[in-house]
Amino acid sequence: MSSPAVGDHGDSTHRSAESGSVGVTVNGQRREVPAGGSAHDLVVALGLVGRPLAVEVNGRVVPRARLADCMLEAESVIEIVTLVGGG
Amino acid sequence: MADAFSGIVSPAAMPMTPDQAIADRPLQVAGITLSSRLVVGTGKYATMAGMVRCLEASGTDCVTVAVRRERLVTAAGEKILDFLDPARFTLLPNTAGCFNADDAVRVARLGRELLRDLGNPGSEWVKLEVLGDPRTLLPDPVGTLEATARLVEDGFAVLVYTSDDPVVARRLKAAGAASVMPAGSPIGSGQGILNPNNLRICLEELKGNDPDYPVIVDAGVGTASDVAAAMELGVDGVLLNTAIARAAEPERMAHAMRAACFAGRQAYLAGRIPRRLYATASSPEEGVIGRVPRSSGGNPASSPEEGVIGRVPRGSAPLPGQAGE
Numbered sequence: 001m002s003s004p005a006v007g008d009h010g011d012s013t014h015r016s017a018e019s020g021s022v023g024v025t026v027n028g029q030r031r032e033v034p035a036g037g038s039a040h041d042l043v044v045a046l047g048l049v050g051r052p053l054a055v056e057v058n059g060r061v062v063p064r065a066r067l068a069d070c071m072l073e074a075e076s077v078i079e080i081v082t083l084v085g086g087g
Numbered sequence: 088m089a090d091a092f093s094g095i096v097s098p099a100a101m102p103m104t105p106d107q108a109i110a111d112r113p114l115q116v117a118g119i120t121l122s123s124r125l126v127v128g129t130g131k132y133a134t135m136a137g138m139v140r141c142l143e144a145s146g147t148d149c150v151t152v153a154v155r156r157e158r159l160v161t162a163a164g165e166k167i168l169d170f171l172d173p174a175r176f177t178l179l180p181n182t183a184g185c186f187n188a189d190d191a192v193r194v195a196r197l198g199r200e201l202l203r204d205l206g207n208p209g210s211e212w213v214k215l216e217v218l219g220d221p222r223t224l225l226p227d228p229v230g231t232l233e234a235t236a237r238l239v240e241d242g243f244a245v246l247v248y249t250s251d252d253p254v255v256a257r258r259l260k261a262a263g264a265a266s267v268m269p270a271g272s273p274i275g276s277g278q279g280i281l282n283p284n285n286l287r288i289c290l291e292e293l294k295g296n297d298p299d300y301p302v303i304v305d306a307g308v309g310t311a312s313d314v315a316a317a318m319e320l321g322v323d324g325v326l327l328n329t330a331i332a333r334a335a336e337p338e339r340m341a342h343a344m345r346a347a348c349f350a351g352r353q354a355y356l357a358g359r360i361p362r363r364l365y366a367t368a369s370s371p372e373e374g375v376i377g378r379v380p381r382s383s384g385g386n387p388a389s390s391p392e393e394g395v396i397g398r399v400p401r402g403s404a405p406l407p408g409q410a411g412e
Contacts, residue, residue: 027156048157052168054200061196064203079156081197083167085138086153086183087128087274087306087328 022074040067117244117265128328144341149177173207181214188234239263251285268305277309311347318351
Protein backbone atom coordinates (compact mmCIF):
# COMPACT_ATOMS: atom_id res chain seq x y z
CA MET A 1 0.00 0.00 0.00
CA SER A 2 1.08 3.53 -0.61
CA SER A 3 0.42 4.57 2.96
CA PRO A 4 1.28 2.86 6.22
CA ALA A 5 -1.91 4.28 7.66
CA VAL A 6 -3.95 1.66 5.85
CA GLY A 7 -3.03 -1.97 6.34
CA ASP A 8 -3.79 -4.71 3.88
CA HIS A 9 -3.41 -7.80 5.99
CA GLY A 10 -6.58 -9.41 4.76
CA ASP A 11 -6.82 -11.30 8.03
CA SER A 12 -8.17 -9.96 11.29
CA THR A 13 -5.77 -12.10 13.33
CA HIS A 14 -2.93 -9.94 12.03
CA ARG A 15 -4.69 -6.75 12.97
CA SER A 16 -2.34 -3.98 14.00
CA ALA A 17 -1.81 -3.78 17.74
CA GLU A 18 -1.23 -0.07 17.36
CA SER A 19 -3.74 1.75 19.52
CA GLY A 20 -6.11 4.21 17.88
CA SER A 21 -6.93 2.15 14.80
CA VAL A 22 -10.18 0.47 13.91
CA GLY A 23 -10.99 -2.43 11.64
CA VAL A 24 -13.23 -1.76 8.67
CA THR A 25 -14.12 -3.55 5.46
CA VAL A 26 -13.27 -1.78 2.20
CA ASN A 27 -14.50 -3.36 -1.02
CA GLY A 28 -14.77 -6.69 0.75
CA GLN A 29 -11.27 -6.56 2.29
CA ARG A 30 -10.46 -6.08 6.00
CA ARG A 31 -8.38 -2.99 6.70
CA GLU A 32 -7.13 -0.98 9.65
CA VAL A 33 -7.78 2.73 9.52
CA PRO A 34 -6.83 5.40 12.08
CA ALA A 35 -9.57 5.96 14.63
CA GLY A 36 -11.31 9.23 14.01
CA GLY A 37 -10.43 9.16 10.33
CA SER A 38 -12.96 10.18 7.69
CA ALA A 39 -14.03 8.59 4.46
CA HIS A 40 -12.03 11.28 2.70
CA ASP A 41 -8.92 10.30 4.68
CA LEU A 42 -9.41 6.74 3.48
CA VAL A 43 -9.67 7.85 -0.15
CA VAL A 44 -6.45 9.83 0.28
CA ALA A 45 -4.67 6.91 1.95
CA LEU A 46 -5.69 4.61 -0.87
CA GLY A 47 -4.24 6.96 -3.46
CA LEU A 48 -7.60 7.45 -5.13
CA VAL A 49 -7.81 11.23 -5.03
CA GLY A 50 -8.75 12.65 -8.39
CA ARG A 51 -10.33 9.49 -9.69
CA PRO A 52 -14.05 9.45 -10.41
CA LEU A 53 -15.44 7.73 -7.34
CA ALA A 54 -18.58 7.14 -5.39
CA VAL A 55 -18.38 6.03 -1.77
CA GLU A 56 -20.94 4.12 0.21
CA VAL A 57 -20.60 3.64 3.97
CA ASN A 58 -22.83 1.09 5.67
CA GLY A 59 -25.21 0.97 2.74
CA ARG A 60 -25.62 4.71 2.28
CA VAL A 61 -24.02 6.81 -0.44
CA VAL A 62 -21.85 9.58 1.00
CA PRO A 63 -21.95 12.59 -1.33
CA ARG A 64 -18.51 13.68 -2.49
CA ALA A 65 -18.76 17.01 -0.71
CA ARG A 66 -19.41 15.29 2.61
CA LEU A 67 -16.69 12.61 2.56
CA ALA A 68 -14.55 14.63 4.99
CA ASP A 69 -17.41 14.82 7.45
CA CYS A 70 -18.09 11.09 7.38
CA MET A 71 -16.14 9.53 10.28
CA LEU A 72 -15.38 5.84 9.94
CA GLU A 73 -16.30 3.72 12.93
CA ALA A 74 -15.18 0.20 13.80
CA GLU A 75 -16.75 -2.43 11.59
CA SER A 76 -17.86 0.10 8.98
CA VAL A 77 -18.49 -1.49 5.62
CA ILE A 78 -17.25 0.76 2.84
CA GLU A 79 -17.66 0.41 -0.90
CA ILE A 80 -15.61 2.59 -3.23
CA VAL A 81 -16.73 2.32 -6.85
CA THR A 82 -15.99 3.85 -10.21
CA LEU A 83 -17.35 3.65 -13.75
CA VAL A 84 -16.10 0.97 -16.09
CA GLY A 85 -17.15 -0.28 -19.51
CA GLY A 86 -20.42 -2.19 -19.49
CA GLY A 87 -23.49 -2.96 -21.51
CA MET B 88 -28.27 17.01 -30.88
CA ALA B 89 -31.44 17.71 -32.84
CA ASP B 90 -34.01 20.07 -31.42
CA ALA B 91 -36.88 18.14 -29.93
CA PHE B 92 -39.50 19.70 -32.17
CA SER B 93 -37.60 20.37 -35.35
CA GLY B 94 -38.88 17.23 -37.04
CA ILE B 95 -35.55 16.87 -38.76
CA VAL B 96 -33.24 13.98 -38.10
CA SER B 97 -29.72 14.75 -37.06
CA PRO B 98 -26.72 13.58 -39.05
CA ALA B 99 -26.07 10.84 -36.50
CA ALA B 100 -29.26 9.04 -37.45
CA MET B 101 -28.98 9.67 -41.15
CA PRO B 102 -26.28 7.90 -43.08
CA MET B 103 -27.55 9.11 -46.45
CA THR B 104 -28.25 12.41 -48.13
CA PRO B 105 -30.61 14.61 -46.11
CA ASP B 106 -34.07 14.49 -47.54
CA GLN B 107 -37.51 15.44 -46.31
CA ALA B 108 -38.73 11.97 -47.26
CA ILE B 109 -36.64 10.45 -44.49
CA ALA B 110 -37.49 13.03 -41.83
CA ASP B 111 -38.17 11.52 -38.42
CA ARG B 112 -38.74 12.75 -34.93
CA PRO B 113 -35.81 12.07 -32.65
CA LEU B 114 -36.11 9.59 -29.81
CA GLN B 115 -37.05 11.12 -26.48
CA VAL B 116 -36.58 9.31 -23.19
CA ALA B 117 -37.41 10.90 -19.85
CA GLY B 118 -37.38 14.37 -21.40
CA ILE B 119 -33.97 13.94 -23.01
CA THR B 120 -33.68 13.98 -26.80
CA LEU B 121 -31.35 11.46 -28.40
CA SER B 122 -30.29 11.98 -31.99
CA SER B 123 -29.54 8.28 -32.52
CA ARG B 124 -31.86 5.37 -31.86
CA LEU B 125 -28.96 3.12 -30.94
CA VAL B 126 -27.80 2.88 -27.35
CA VAL B 127 -24.38 1.26 -27.27
CA GLY B 128 -22.58 -0.44 -24.42
CA THR B 129 -18.95 0.24 -23.55
CA GLY B 130 -17.98 -3.23 -22.31
CA LYS B 131 -15.78 -5.94 -23.83
CA TYR B 132 -13.73 -3.69 -26.11
CA ALA B 133 -10.08 -4.57 -26.59
CA THR B 134 -8.98 -0.95 -26.09
CA MET B 135 -10.60 2.30 -24.99
CA ALA B 136 -9.46 4.01 -28.19
CA GLY B 137 -11.09 1.28 -30.27
CA MET B 138 -14.25 1.62 -28.23
CA VAL B 139 -14.44 5.34 -28.96
CA ARG B 140 -14.02 4.71 -32.70
CA CYS B 141 -16.88 2.21 -32.58
CA LEU B 142 -19.14 4.58 -30.68
CA GLU B 143 -18.48 7.26 -33.27
CA ALA B 144 -19.12 4.84 -36.15
CA SER B 145 -22.39 3.69 -34.57
CA GLY B 146 -23.67 7.27 -34.45
CA THR B 147 -24.89 6.77 -30.89
CA ASP B 148 -25.12 9.60 -28.40
CA CYS B 149 -26.11 7.44 -25.43
CA VAL B 150 -23.81 4.82 -23.94
CA THR B 151 -24.13 2.47 -21.01
CA VAL B 152 -21.48 2.15 -18.33
CA ALA B 153 -21.11 -0.19 -15.35
CA VAL B 154 -20.42 0.59 -11.69
CA ARG B 155 -17.65 -1.53 -10.19
CA ARG B 156 -15.39 -1.55 -7.18
CA GLU B 157 -12.28 0.56 -7.53
CA ARG B 158 -9.22 -1.63 -7.58
CA LEU B 159 -7.40 -0.76 -4.40
CA VAL B 160 -4.00 -2.14 -5.37
CA THR B 161 -3.56 -1.00 -8.96
CA ALA B 162 -5.82 2.00 -9.21
CA ALA B 163 -3.73 3.57 -11.95
CA GLY B 164 -5.71 1.94 -14.77
CA GLU B 165 -7.38 3.73 -17.65
CA LYS B 166 -10.38 5.81 -16.63
CA ILE B 167 -13.32 5.41 -18.95
CA LEU B 168 -14.40 8.99 -18.30
CA ASP B 169 -11.15 10.13 -19.90
CA PHE B 170 -12.46 8.59 -23.12
CA LEU B 171 -16.16 9.43 -22.90
CA ASP B 172 -17.01 13.12 -23.03
CA PRO B 173 -20.08 13.53 -20.81
CA ALA B 174 -21.11 16.50 -22.94
CA ARG B 175 -21.01 14.36 -26.09
CA PHE B 176 -22.60 11.16 -24.74
CA THR B 177 -25.50 10.71 -22.38
CA LEU B 178 -24.06 8.22 -19.91
CA LEU B 179 -26.46 5.56 -18.76
CA PRO B 180 -25.13 3.69 -15.70
CA ASN B 181 -26.37 0.13 -15.39
CA THR B 182 -26.94 -2.20 -12.46
CA ALA B 183 -25.51 -5.18 -14.30
CA GLY B 184 -24.51 -8.06 -12.08
CA CYS B 185 -27.16 -7.36 -9.43
CA PHE B 186 -29.30 -10.34 -8.47
CA ASN B 187 -31.69 -8.64 -6.07
CA ALA B 188 -33.55 -5.35 -5.78
CA ASP B 189 -31.50 -4.13 -2.79
CA ASP B 190 -28.19 -4.39 -4.63
CA ALA B 191 -29.64 -2.83 -7.76
CA VAL B 192 -30.94 0.16 -5.81
CA ARG B 193 -27.55 0.61 -4.13
CA VAL B 194 -25.68 0.44 -7.43
CA ALA B 195 -28.11 2.87 -9.06
CA ARG B 196 -27.49 5.38 -6.27
CA LEU B 197 -23.72 4.94 -6.56
CA GLY B 198 -23.98 5.49 -10.31
CA ARG B 199 -25.94 8.68 -9.74
CA GLU B 200 -23.28 9.89 -7.31
CA LEU B 201 -20.54 9.10 -9.84
CA LEU B 202 -22.25 11.22 -12.49
CA ARG B 203 -23.15 14.08 -10.15
CA ASP B 204 -21.63 17.40 -11.23
CA LEU B 205 -20.36 16.03 -14.55
CA GLY B 206 -22.98 18.04 -16.40
CA ASN B 207 -24.29 14.88 -17.96
CA PRO B 208 -27.98 14.80 -18.93
CA GLY B 209 -28.29 11.17 -17.83
CA SER B 210 -27.19 11.71 -14.24
CA GLU B 211 -30.62 10.73 -12.93
CA TRP B 212 -30.89 7.79 -15.31
CA VAL B 213 -30.34 4.16 -14.60
CA LYS B 214 -30.44 1.11 -16.81
CA LEU B 215 -31.97 -1.25 -14.29
CA GLU B 216 -31.04 -4.91 -14.40
CA VAL B 217 -32.12 -7.31 -11.69
CA LEU B 218 -30.98 -10.72 -12.84
CA GLY B 219 -32.57 -13.98 -11.88
CA ASP B 220 -30.12 -16.56 -13.15
CA PRO B 221 -26.35 -16.42 -13.77
CA ARG B 222 -26.32 -18.74 -16.77
CA THR B 223 -29.09 -17.19 -18.82
CA LEU B 224 -28.86 -13.67 -17.32
CA LEU B 225 -32.64 -13.59 -17.63
CA PRO B 226 -34.27 -10.90 -15.51
CA ASP B 227 -35.95 -11.61 -12.18
CA PRO B 228 -39.37 -10.05 -12.85
CA VAL B 229 -40.31 -9.73 -9.17
CA GLY B 230 -37.05 -8.06 -8.14
CA THR B 231 -37.09 -5.92 -11.28
CA LEU B 232 -40.58 -4.62 -10.51
CA GLU B 233 -39.70 -3.92 -6.87
CA ALA B 234 -36.48 -2.08 -7.77
CA THR B 235 -38.28 -0.07 -10.47
CA ALA B 236 -40.84 1.21 -7.97
CA ARG B 237 -38.18 2.08 -5.39
CA LEU B 238 -35.95 3.91 -7.86
CA VAL B 239 -38.86 5.85 -9.37
CA GLU B 240 -39.79 6.88 -5.83
CA ASP B 241 -36.17 8.03 -5.38
CA GLY B 242 -36.36 10.29 -8.44
CA PHE B 243 -34.65 8.11 -11.02
CA ALA B 244 -35.56 7.84 -14.67
CA VAL B 245 -35.62 4.04 -14.87
CA LEU B 246 -34.87 2.37 -18.19
CA VAL B 247 -35.60 -1.19 -17.32
CA TYR B 248 -34.24 -4.40 -18.83
CA THR B 249 -36.92 -7.06 -18.87
CA SER B 250 -37.98 -10.15 -20.76
CA ASP B 251 -40.37 -9.90 -23.70
CA ASP B 252 -43.31 -10.80 -21.42
CA PRO B 253 -46.08 -8.32 -22.25
CA VAL B 254 -47.69 -8.55 -18.81
CA VAL B 255 -44.45 -7.78 -17.00
CA ALA B 256 -43.84 -4.96 -19.47
CA ARG B 257 -47.20 -3.45 -18.62
CA ARG B 258 -46.54 -3.74 -14.88
CA LEU B 259 -43.13 -2.04 -15.23
CA LYS B 260 -44.62 0.87 -17.13
CA ALA B 261 -47.34 1.18 -14.48
CA ALA B 262 -44.60 1.28 -11.82
CA GLY B 263 -43.23 4.39 -13.51
CA ALA B 264 -40.43 3.13 -15.74
CA ALA B 265 -39.26 5.81 -18.18
CA SER B 266 -38.65 3.14 -20.80
CA VAL B 267 -39.38 -0.58 -20.85
CA MET B 268 -36.56 -2.47 -22.58
CA PRO B 269 -37.51 -6.03 -23.49
CA ALA B 270 -34.75 -8.42 -24.48
CA GLY B 271 -34.68 -9.83 -28.00
CA SER B 272 -32.84 -12.89 -26.64
CA PRO B 273 -30.42 -13.52 -23.76
CA ILE B 274 -27.71 -10.92 -23.07
CA GLY B 275 -24.66 -11.41 -25.26
CA SER B 276 -26.17 -14.48 -26.94
CA GLY B 277 -26.37 -13.01 -30.43
CA GLN B 278 -29.57 -14.94 -31.08
CA GLY B 279 -31.41 -11.87 -32.38
CA ILE B 280 -35.15 -11.35 -31.98
CA LEU B 281 -36.46 -14.73 -30.86
CA ASN B 282 -40.11 -13.82 -30.39
CA PRO B 283 -41.21 -10.92 -32.56
CA ASN B 284 -44.83 -11.66 -31.74
CA ASN B 285 -44.23 -11.04 -28.04
CA LEU B 286 -42.49 -7.79 -28.90
CA ARG B 287 -45.48 -6.80 -31.03
CA ILE B 288 -47.78 -7.44 -28.08
CA CYS B 289 -45.42 -5.52 -25.77
CA LEU B 290 -45.60 -2.59 -28.18
CA GLU B 291 -49.40 -2.72 -28.17
CA GLU B 292 -49.49 -2.89 -24.38
CA LEU B 293 -47.02 -0.05 -23.88
CA LYS B 294 -47.81 2.28 -26.78
CA GLY B 295 -51.47 1.54 -27.50
CA ASN B 296 -52.76 4.63 -25.72
CA ASP B 297 -49.39 6.32 -25.42
CA PRO B 298 -47.64 6.19 -28.81
CA ASP B 299 -44.67 8.28 -27.67
CA TYR B 300 -43.78 5.92 -24.81
CA PRO B 301 -40.24 4.72 -25.60
CA VAL B 302 -39.70 0.99 -25.99
CA ILE B 303 -36.12 -0.12 -26.59
CA VAL B 304 -34.99 -3.65 -27.40
CA ASP B 305 -32.17 -4.43 -25.01
CA ALA B 306 -29.91 -7.41 -25.55
CA GLY B 307 -29.58 -10.35 -27.90
CA VAL B 308 -28.50 -8.60 -31.09
CA GLY B 309 -26.01 -10.64 -33.08
CA THR B 310 -25.76 -8.77 -36.36
CA ALA B 311 -27.17 -5.83 -38.27
CA SER B 312 -30.30 -7.54 -39.55
CA ASP B 313 -31.38 -8.13 -35.94
CA VAL B 314 -31.38 -4.38 -35.37
CA ALA B 315 -33.32 -3.77 -38.58
CA ALA B 316 -35.84 -6.48 -37.66
CA ALA B 317 -36.40 -4.96 -34.22
CA MET B 318 -36.81 -1.46 -35.60
CA GLU B 319 -39.24 -2.70 -38.26
CA LEU B 320 -41.50 -3.96 -35.48
CA GLY B 321 -41.87 -0.36 -34.33
CA VAL B 322 -39.61 -0.24 -31.29
CA ASP B 323 -38.06 3.16 -30.64
CA GLY B 324 -34.48 2.04 -30.30
CA VAL B 325 -32.06 -0.82 -29.78
CA LEU B 326 -29.44 -1.23 -27.06
CA LEU B 327 -26.48 -3.44 -27.90
CA ASN B 328 -22.89 -4.06 -26.93
CA THR B 329 -21.39 -7.48 -27.59
CA ALA B 330 -22.43 -7.64 -31.26
CA ILE B 331 -20.15 -4.67 -31.97
CA ALA B 332 -17.42 -5.18 -29.38
CA ARG B 333 -16.81 -8.83 -30.25
CA ALA B 334 -17.26 -8.65 -34.03
CA ALA B 335 -14.17 -9.54 -36.02
CA GLU B 336 -14.08 -5.92 -37.20
CA PRO B 337 -15.91 -3.95 -34.50
CA GLU B 338 -15.74 -0.55 -36.19
CA ARG B 339 -17.19 -1.92 -39.43
CA MET B 340 -19.96 -3.67 -37.48
CA ALA B 341 -20.71 -0.43 -35.63
CA HIS B 342 -21.23 1.26 -38.98
CA ALA B 343 -23.45 -1.62 -40.11
CA MET B 344 -25.55 -1.28 -36.95
CA ARG B 345 -26.05 2.41 -37.61
CA ALA B 346 -27.19 1.74 -41.17
CA ALA B 347 -29.45 -1.13 -40.03
CA CYS B 348 -31.07 1.01 -37.35
CA PHE B 349 -31.75 3.71 -39.89
CA ALA B 350 -33.05 1.22 -42.46
CA GLY B 351 -35.32 -0.55 -39.98
CA ARG B 352 -36.76 2.68 -38.65
CA GLN B 353 -37.44 4.03 -42.12
CA ALA B 354 -39.04 0.75 -43.18
CA TYR B 355 -41.29 0.86 -40.13
CA LEU B 356 -42.32 4.45 -40.87
CA ALA B 357 -42.81 3.67 -44.55
CA GLY B 358 -45.19 0.77 -43.84
CA ARG B 359 -44.40 -2.58 -45.32
CA ILE B 360 -46.65 -4.40 -47.78
CA PRO B 361 -48.74 -7.28 -46.48
CA ARG B 362 -47.37 -10.78 -46.92
CA ARG B 363 -49.19 -12.81 -49.59
CA LEU B 364 -49.08 -16.50 -50.39
CA TYR B 365 -49.00 -16.01 -54.17
CA ALA B 366 -46.99 -13.82 -56.49
CA THR B 367 -48.13 -10.50 -57.86
CA ALA B 368 -46.32 -9.46 -61.04
CA SER B 369 -44.51 -6.14 -60.96
CA SER B 370 -44.33 -5.75 -64.73
CA PRO B 371 -47.48 -5.00 -66.75
CA GLU B 372 -49.48 -8.11 -67.59
CA GLU B 373 -50.75 -6.50 -70.79
CA GLY B 374 -48.73 -6.18 -73.97
CA VAL B 375 -46.52 -9.25 -73.65
CA ILE B 376 -45.50 -10.30 -77.17
CA GLY B 377 -46.87 -13.44 -78.78
CA ARG B 378 -50.02 -13.32 -76.72
CA VAL B 379 -53.55 -12.73 -77.94
CA PRO B 380 -54.67 -9.33 -76.59
CA ARG B 381 -57.35 -9.72 -73.99
CA SER B 382 -59.50 -7.08 -75.64
CA SER B 383 -59.06 -6.54 -79.40
CA GLY B 384 -61.63 -3.75 -79.69
CA GLY B 385 -59.64 -1.21 -77.74
CA ASN B 386 -62.41 -0.55 -75.22
CA PRO B 387 -62.01 -2.22 -71.89
CA ALA B 388 -64.61 -4.90 -71.37
CA SER B 389 -67.45 -3.71 -69.20
CA SER B 390 -68.80 -7.19 -68.61
CA PRO B 391 -66.96 -9.79 -66.53
CA GLU B 392 -64.21 -11.47 -68.49
CA GLU B 393 -64.43 -14.63 -66.49
CA GLY B 394 -67.02 -17.36 -66.83
CA VAL B 395 -67.84 -16.89 -70.51
CA ILE B 396 -69.09 -20.14 -71.98
CA GLY B 397 -66.90 -21.96 -74.46
CA ARG B 398 -63.66 -20.41 -73.11
CA VAL B 399 -60.86 -22.27 -71.36
CA PRO B 400 -60.71 -20.98 -67.75
CA ARG B 401 -57.64 -18.79 -67.14
CA GLY B 402 -55.40 -20.61 -64.76
CA SER B 403 -56.09 -24.08 -66.07
CA ALA B 404 -53.47 -23.92 -68.83
CA PRO B 405 -50.69 -21.37 -68.26
CA LEU B 406 -49.83 -19.20 -71.21
CA PRO B 407 -46.33 -19.60 -72.56
CA GLY B 408 -43.91 -16.87 -71.42
CA GLN B 409 -46.00 -15.72 -68.47
CA ALA B 410 -44.30 -12.66 -66.98
CA GLY B 411 -42.66 -12.90 -63.62
CA GLU B 412 -41.19 -10.03 -61.57
